[in-house]
Amino acid sequence: MRARILEVAEEHFRRIGHHKTSVADIASEIGMSPANVYRFFPSRGAINEAICRRVVNEVADIAFAIARTNAPASERLDRLLTAVHQHNRTKLINERRMHDMIVAAMQENRAIIKTHLERMVTIFEAIIREGSEAGEFQVEDPAEAARAVKAAFMPFFHPILIEHCIQHGEDTEAGLREQIRFILKALGKSD
Template sequence: MSQAPRTRTDPEETRTRILEVAEEFFRRIGYQKTSVADIATELGMSPANIYRFFPSKGAINECICGRVVEEVAEIAFSIARAPGPASEKLVRLLTAIHIHNKTTLLKEKRTHDMIVAAMQENWAIIKAHIERVTTIFEGLIREGVAAGEFHVDDPAEAARCVKTAFVPFLHPLLIENCIQNGEDTEAGLREQIRFILKALGKQN
């Protein structure tokens, strides 16, 4: 009587499951308190097996961070690709990113803390994320210039300036400081957006 063939777990499936369990721990107890042993125990495997898929705990941290910031990138891409004037889309995009980051602070504090650390420690995934968001800004600015909404000579430089002007409403630690000081971050955001649109040459 022939034996049933043994099923083999797809490596990518195992890798995904490791990240899912890691993210659950990160959200529950924080990324610093989560150990590779914790993840391995939850999955019923050895820590050595985890290291077959990730060379270090830091690599897991970066992957989870990447999953979190991907949510922001998806919001930005969705707004940028929608129909409508570029100036209106830029306003919606800046507002949506700020509200998303603020909501993460208020409802997912441990995730917020990880993003703060990632930005302070210059994790590669954060650098790539900021570059991607800046590229989205540039695309909208170019769209606005073509439509006669914006008047700038160098959309790439303008996008970098928008990123810099937007930092107080993008950086999670700065958002946290504003909330702790009792400041209305969304009122400040509206003022800054008006400044950004004026700097881009948007006419009222």
């Protein structure tokens, strides 16, 4: 039943937005009372959190899949950063209501966002460490480098910043390529 509630909630979030979806809307579609929904989720916020987790897990799944490939570290990092940006940009353009939910979660400083960012830094660190061990990167502290990559990539990672760039007609693709080249150079990528 939890899965069904989340399925209906996500469909409503995608169609009318998370702010406009009520527990009563979700319950009505499933054919139960709102009180019954609360048996499975202690609050409306818990439903939001679960849907938000699904959305950020999409990004993490993309990152993990790229990180696990056998390509050189610089290529994996490039592909990962590009894929994450393109996923977030697509979410803004094609799934605006889900984009808005992630923005709200970030503005509310929800734990799920903090956990997601930490997971992404861990993925960056693993790639950087492997690249350093292979002599591809010249990095003393892969953890510190991973945090720096996150900070340097934030304009292409953070949904509000992506939205700002698109609204102001900036060429995000050209900027993305430049920033990835900068990041790889900063990691001491040997040619």
